Amino acid sequence: MTGMFGNLKGLIMHSLRLGIKDLLVFARDRMMLISFVIMPIFMMLMVGFIFPSQNVLKNVSFGVVNLDEGSMGGQVVLALQQMSRSQNERMFDITYLHSKGTAVDQIKYQAISGALIIPADFSAKISAGEQASVILITDQSNPQVSAGITGTINGLMSAMASQLIVQKVAALVPNFPNPQQLVVPFTVETEGIVAGKPNYFEFVAPGIMAMTIMFAAMTGLAGSISRERELGTLDGIISAPISRLSIILGKSFAQVVRGLLQALLALILTVVLFGVVVHGSYGLLALLLLLTVFSFIGIGIMISALASQQETAMTIMMTLTFPMLFLSGALFPIQQMPVVMQWISKALPLTYAVEALRKCVVLGTGISGMMTEVWVMVGFGVVFTVIAIPVFNRAITR
Amino acid sequence: MNMIEVEGLTRRFGDFTAVDHISFTVGKGTVFGFLGPNGAGKSTAIRMLCTLLRPSEGSARVVGFDIIKEQDEVRRHIGLVAEKIILYDQLTAEENLSLFGRLNNLPEEQIKQAIDKWLGRLHMEAWRKHRVGTFSTGMKQRINVARALLHHPDVLFLDEPTLGLDPQTTHAIHEFILELKGEGITIVLTTHDMVEAETLCQQIAIIDQAKIVALDTTTNLKKLLSGDNTTVIDVEIANFNEPMLSQLKSMESIASVTRSDTYRVRIHTRNTDNIAPILSALSAMGASVRAINTVLPTMEDVFLHVTGREIRDKVAANVPSVGGHRWRGASRVR
Ligand SMILES: Nc1ncnc2c1ncn2[C@@H]1O[C@H](COP(=O)(O)OP(=O)(O)OP(=O)(O)O)[C@@H](O)[C@H]1O
Numbered sequence A: 001m002t003g004m005f006g007n008l009k010g011l012i013m014h015s016l017r018l019g020i021k022d023l024l025v026f027a028r029d030r031m032m033l034i035s036f037v038i039m040p041i042f043m044m045l046m047v048g049f050i051f052p053s054q055n056v057l058k059n060v061s062f063g064v065v066n067l068d069e070g071s072m073g074g075q076v077v078l079a080l081q082q083m084s085r086s087q088n089e090r091m092f093d094i095t096y097l098h099s100k101g102t103a104v105d106q107i108k109y110q111a112i113s114g115a116l117i118i119p120a121d122f123s124a125k126i127s128a129g130e131q132a133s134v135i136l137i138t139d140q141s142n143p144q145v146s147a148g149i150t151g152t153i154n155g156l157m158s159a160m161a162s163q164l165i166v167q168k169v170a171a172l173v174p175n176f177p178n179p180q181q182l183v184v185p186f187t188v189e190t191e192g193i194v195a196g197k198p199n200y201f202e203f204v205a206p207g208i209m210a211m212t213i214m215f216a217a218m219t220g221l222a223g224s225i226s227r228e229r230e231l232g233t234l235d236g237i238i239s240a241p242i243s244r245l246s247i248i249l250g251k252s253f254a255q256v257v258r259g260l261l262q263a264l265l266a267l268i269l270t271v272v273l274f275g276v277v278v279h280g281s282y283g284l285l286a287l288l289l290l291l292t293v294f295s296f297i298g299i300g301i302m303i304s305a306l307a308s309q310q311e312t313a314m315t316i317m318m319t320l321t322f323p324m325l326f327l328s329g330a331l332f333p334i335q336q337m338p339v340v341m342q343w344i345s346k347a348l349p350l351t352y353a354v355e356a357l358r359k360c361v362v363l364g365t366g367i368s369g370m371m372t373e374v375w376v377m378v379g380f381g382v383v384f385t386v387i388a389i390p391v392f393n394r395a396i397t398r
Numbered sequence B: 001m002n003m004i005e006v007e008g009l010t011r012r013f014g015d016f017t018a019v020d021h022i023s024f025t026v027g028k029g030t031v032f033g034f035l036g037p038n039g040a041g042k043s044t045a046i047r048m049l050c051t052l053l054r055p056s057e058g059s060a061r062v063v064g065f066d067i068i069k070e071q072d073e074v075r076r077h078i079g080l081v082a083e084k085i086i087l088y089d090q091l092t093a094e095e096n097l098s099l100f101g102r103l104n105n106l107p108e109e110q111i112k113q114a115i116d117k118w119l120g121r122l123h124m125e126a127w128r129k130h131r132v133g134t135f136s137t138g139m140k141q142r143i144n145v146a147r148a149l150l151h152h153p154d155v156l157f158l159d160e161p162t163l164g165l166d167p168q169t170t171h172a173i174h175e176f177i178l179e180l181k182g183e184g185i186t187i188v189l190t191t192h193d194m195v196e197a198e199t200l201c202q203q204i205a206i207i208d209q210a211k212i213v214a215l216d217t218t219t220n221l222k223k224l225l226s227g228d229n230t231t232v233i234d235v236e237i238a239n240f241n242e243p244m245l246s247q248l249k250s251m252e253s254i255a256s257v258t259r260s261d262t263y264r265v266r267i268h269t270r271n272t273d274n275i276a277p278i279l280s281a282l283s284a285m286g287a288s289v290r291a292i293n294t295v296l297p298t299m300e301d302v303f304l305h306v307t308g309r310e311i312r313d314k315v316a317a318n319v320p321s322v323g324g325h326r327w328r329g330a331s332r333v334r
């Protein structure tokens, strides 16, 4: 017996050997390698393109029915065209229709997502000093676009209304110094903390990095152990005179490396393909990614211990990871969820990982601004690892 | 000196008992065989001795170390060739062997020497740098055996080492096992192949339905039959048919009848070496007997004698495609 020191050296050497073996096996398995590269790309593309970008309205087919006998209706249409054109991405594809009936039909066929109907007496009413109105019909089967259209048209109409008032005030009081100020006394200017327009990719990129790591730590670890159990090679490892701990450490080491590489791939993809800018420091980002791995590894080990077969492992994994994806705020803002869901969300390690990563990537926050998240992740990691290791040791020789 | 001492070793999976209070000892430098049909509990027994499975009851010492309290010491002194091949397909033969050498704490220099030695002896030197995934089953098994021997274990466990191998490779492995025995390595193997058990093992434990039903040297096991005055005869009958078979089976002086092919049956007498009543019964039922031979009992006969059925009955249940009259023995269960 070489004593404590020798044991420690053996532990580290054996873990490294096993870890390197796993990575080598992995690197030489074409199928595994392909899924390794495909996974983050697929997630980015899927998530990035399925979910609406910041600018909800893009090339939305929109119908205009101008029945107005006066000139005001024409001005509304003109304003609509201008607004549509002024954006570098066109907001509306405008179709001109003849009646409300056709507009409704077109919406039913989903040829257009909404229509604005300017009634025949629109100008007349305004001239007569009565309150005029336009009718907006939207496709209710698409609430998001529907809400976007409503907001935009409301904005347009009230801008036109204020313009009208400004004109009227100017006509009534010829030398009024600033009629604009009277009508619109204040405006709101939006200003982000960091330069540039935030896009949805910036919102999801940290989420995807965290998810990738979570999958590697949980699915990867349990999958790798149960695969070896089924192949029979695990017997060779267990019947070798090595510490149980080095089996866990070796396996975890391989999965950590794999997960970090995959997260890095996701990061490069978002930066290169989707123009995401990392506002925080890369050092902190790396630290957070490592912490993310650590917060999941214990759960991964526990699942590996409990699931004797690969299939069982996968099932447990799916039931655990799937809700996490949706409740952690990786893809949707937590604030938009019902209160109960927000509570559950607070109990998931992924939530904190995503939050910290997002602060770092999107807001450029330093570590002092995310101590809560950091401690929670450390806590999750420590607690689960401490519980998982003895469970694993017992389970491995049944 | 006993390399293995087993006392009342038992393993249950839920309500099911896979190994039921088995006890035996294995002397140094001998080959000990577990002979039994599928599901008898052979692998479970071996896995317990290799510290891969915790016993539910009983105890065992391997190379003098307790399999529960001194697992690491046991592991240091054993080599295992399990049912499934313990090699990584994506690694080369050499990489696989180095990995397991290192896990067994061998110094680099020694690993290299051991790889040279065992690959040489198993005629696999040329395949050293090739990935195991590209090997045939026989080649894999050779590397697998080399892996188990790398750290010069005192006891080598072989769980059905020749399963699925062609006759040449099987023969080579048999030769190799006997060489190892000659070098003082103690070997425990499982098999359901009678010939394998007979050619390799000094001692055989016939295990059936979780229990050891007979345990002795190969020679003594065969004497079991003569001790009971059981005589084994092969009879060739030109007009043999089913009614004759059942008639023979119902005879008081016959313990078992096994049809070996269309015209031949093997008969075990019950507690008698007098075959005259059988002969008169045969002539009474109009059998045209072409030949009668008294044969020396084989392990197959021993197995039949102690378990009351052929080992193939059980195997056949799992291999339904192996059809024909050979397997008809299912009805032979007493
Ligand atoms: N992990 C397990 N859980 C439940 N039952 C098991 C387990 N391992 C083995 N058994 C059962 O124990 C019995 C003995 O199995 P074992 O593998 O030891 O048989 P065997 O003699 O090696 O058979 P074979 O010739 O098919 O390899 C079988 O009925 C099997 O189903």
Ligand SMILES: [Mg+2]
Pocket (backbone or CB within 6 Å): B042, B043, B044, B083, B159
């Ligand atoms: Mg078996």
